[in-house]
Amino acid sequence: MSYRSQYRDALDESTGRAGVVARRLGRLVFGDYGGGFVFLLTCTAAMVLWRTTYSINDNLTVANGLVALSEGHLHVDTPTYGETLETPGMAEYDGKAYPRNFAHIVFALPFLWVLDGIAAVADVRIALAALWSLSMFATVSVGGRLVDRRELGHLVGGVVALASFGGSVYVATPLLVDHLAYLALQLATLVAAAGSAVVVYRLLSRICSADIGLAAGVAAGVASPALLWATIPKRHVLTALFALLTLFCLYRSRETDRIATYRRYRAAAYVPVGLTAWLNAAEGIVLLIAIVVADFVTARENGIRTLATVAAGFLVSLLPFFLTNYLISGGPFTPPRMLDRYGSDAVGARVTGGGTAGTSGGGSTGAGGGGIVDAILSSSIGDAAAPLISTIDRALLFTQFLSHGLEAIQRDPSRLYHTFVRSGYLEFSSPGATGLAINVAFLEALPIAGALVAAPVVAIRAVVNRVIGGASPAFRSRPVFAADVFVVIYGVLITLLYIYRLPLHAMLTVRYVYPLFPLAIYAIARLRWVRATVSERPLWLAFSYAGTVFIGGQLILIAVVIQNYTADETIQGIALLSLAVASGAMLWSLFAAFDRLNESVGAILLGLGSGLTTILMAVFAFLFYGPTDEFVLQIIL
Numbered sequence: 001m002s003y004r005s006q007y008r009d010a011l012d013e014s015t016g017r018a019g020v021v022a023r024r025l026g027r028l029v030f031g032d033y034g035g036g037f038v039f040l041l042t043c044t045a046a047m048v049l050w051r052t053t054y055s056i057n058d059n060l061t062v063a064n065g066l067v068a069l070s071e072g073h074l075h076v077d078t079p080t081y082g083e084t085l086e087t088p089g090m091a092e093y094d095g096k097a098y099p100r101n102f103a104h105i106v107f108a109l110p111f112l113w114v115l116d117g118i119a120a121v122a123d124v125r126i127a128l129a130a131l132w133s134l135s136m137f138a139t140v141s142v143g144g145r146l147v148d149r150r151e152l153g154h155l156v157g158g159v160v161a162l163a164s165f166g167g168s169v170y171v172a173t174p175l176l177v178d179h180l181a182y183l184a185l186q187l188a189t190l191v192a193a194a195g196s197a198v199v200v201y202r203l204l205s206r207i208c209s210a211d212i213g214l215a216a217g218v219a220a221g222v223a224s225p226a227l228l229w230a231t232i233p234k235r236h237v238l239t240a241l242f243a244l245l246t247l248f249c250l251y252r253s254r255e256t257d258r259i260a261t262y263r264r265y266r267a268a269a270y271v272p273v274g275l276t277a278w279l280n281a282a283e284g285i286v287l288l289i290a291i292v293v294a295d296f297v298t299a300r301e302n303g304i305r306t307l308a309t310v311a312a313g314f315l316v317s318l319l320p321f322f323l324t325n326y327l328i329s330g331g332p333f334t335p336p337r338m339l340d341r342y343g344s345d346a347v348g349a350r351v352t353g354g355g356t357a358g359t360s361g362g363g364s365t366g367a368g369g370g371g372i373v374d375a376i377l378s379s380s381i382g383d384a385a386a387p388l389i390s391t392i393d394r395a396l397l398f399t400q401f402l403s404h405g406l407e408a409i410q411r412d413p414s415r416l417y418h419t420f421v422r423s424g425y426l427e428f429s430s431p432g433a434t435g436l437a438i439n440v441a442f443l444e445a446l447p448i449a450g451a452l453v454a455a456p457v458v459a460i461r462a463v464v465n466r467v468i469g470g471a472s473p474a475f476r477s478r479p480v481f482a483a484d485v486f487v488v489i490y491g492v493l494i495t496l497l498y499i500y501r502l503p504l505h506a507m508l509t510v511r512y513v514y515p516l517f518p519l520a521i522y523a524i525a526r527l528r529w530v531r532a533t534v535s536e537r538p539l540w541l542a543f544s545y546a547g548t549v550f551i552g553g554q555l556i557l558i559a560v561v562i563q564n565y566t567a568d569e570t571i572q573g574i575a576l577l578s579l580a581v582a583s584g585a586m587l588w589s590l591f592a593a594f595d596r597l598n599e600s601v602g603a604i605l606l607g608l609g610s611g612l613t614t615i616l617m618a619v620f621a622f623l624f625y626g627p628t629d630e631f632v633l634q635i636i637l
Helices: 003-030 033-048 058-070 102-119 124-146 150-171 181-207 210-222 235-255 259-268 271-279 281-298 304-329 370-377 386-411 414-420 447-469 479-501 516-525 528-536 538-563 567-593 599-624
Strands: 091-093 096-098
Touching: 003 033, 003 181, 033 124, 033 181, 033 210, 058 102, 058 181, 102 124, 102 181, 102 235, 102 271, 102 304, 124 150, 181 210, 181 235, 181 479, 181 516, 210 516, 210 528, 210 538, 235 259, 235 271, 235 281, 235 479, 235 516, 259 304, 271 281, 271 304, 281 304, 281 479, 386 414, 386 479, 414 479, 447 516, 447 567, 447 599, 479 516, 516 528, 528 538, 528 567, 528 599, 538 567, 538 599, 567 599
Parallel strands: none
Antiparallel strands: 091 096
């Protein structure tokens, strides 16, 4: 055998092995081609709205933190982004400035390495345009495979990708950025948003069917606020991803009959808890409570080996959180959010909660705990019991947050209305408030959630049937029951955690409760009449959505240009349209709950609502944020 033949055989063998590894990795992450399509579609659509704008001031804090970490240290010496380190979320310890959201920073670090490598050999803007074109080609190609038009998908995708890349190169100008860290944060958040859509797809494909999972995954990716927040590097997208991963692993643990798989997935469900705590300690506690209750209420057994496996998974997930805290403050239980704010004027004020444009947000200003904890800490046993006392201190602070939420609802129930139903023109006294109505409530941002008004009917009917018919012993161990319990508990707790300071002037789409958006899509898909509508009227749904986006979007654009509407007027106009569609979805869902289902009407309403959400996210990106020359992809201008 010649040397050339040996080389060719070796190359074929290595290529075959690489292909096997790639396929296995693809199945692990995406599940199948449907998951790949959802991921690619979300990335492609989100990149259209990708801007280099600093949307919210604490973006600067996290970006400077990423620069510092890339240089080999946790503290920030000088501001690469902005003119000062006194930005929302920057903490101070021993005279040094430390950012928050370290889980986001570490997650974005590999993306920064990749961008740095690209920048060393090519223009970054051209490289990102090429990435977008490849993503479009892959999206169309995989979509063609899903509808049994593989060759046509390759052809159309190739033509579109080549045309878009050629146009991008023709209009491209140098990408003027101070550092690639901010772009890396945005790219990491984009991948996290697409990953959340994939988890929704995979979960509902297992619970229901592939077509239901595909519709829900697409909705979570391009017909929800994920389309906007995918390129705004805030922690909320990662929080949602971690909550969804916990939900997915919880369901998989109940789905299997193999005890080893049951234990493995049950332990894996606790891993995102530690990662969430690394991102935001309070949100980590919310996730912990939700998974503990849902897990132990629905567990089929709680043997020593099972509990040891779960505990091991949970403790391992906490190691990055503990290690980061120890390296910064010398204590594993003191995250950067519990330290003093950076800057001489802010020393003594604790960093709590999330930031907003121009402020780090409201919230409790102390570490919490009350006089008993303070007395113990000042006693002779304080040093020995410091770790335990610190844990109790943090737990008491968390209960204060929840109690603040309950008190806020009791004092002012309109908070719930303005957060979940209608935001409108509200007066804000917060620093940096624009005075414009640029916020929308939950239902305005996701009008298809109006269908959930009938969910209590389903729940009450299920309880009555169980009481009358008698619940089987295995009912509590049903996989979908465990998932539903988790979603309800998590939704209630995350709402209580933040409702006491909502609405805010810079929440846009109620970003503090952002994880509720994909969870709402999960809940919508759990309604049997929604599933029947998607299965029986898929073309009605698809054409209704596409018509709303491409025809309705053009009509809205014409109206804005002719009438010279401002950003807030346009946003509020679409919000009112969304509420009208949400009202229709409510009525349709209520009728369907009492066996008066009209699938055609439901498909139109779901398509209209999803399309309006997509349009609204585009309006935020194109009208509200700064000059249009800050788009990464200049071909869309």
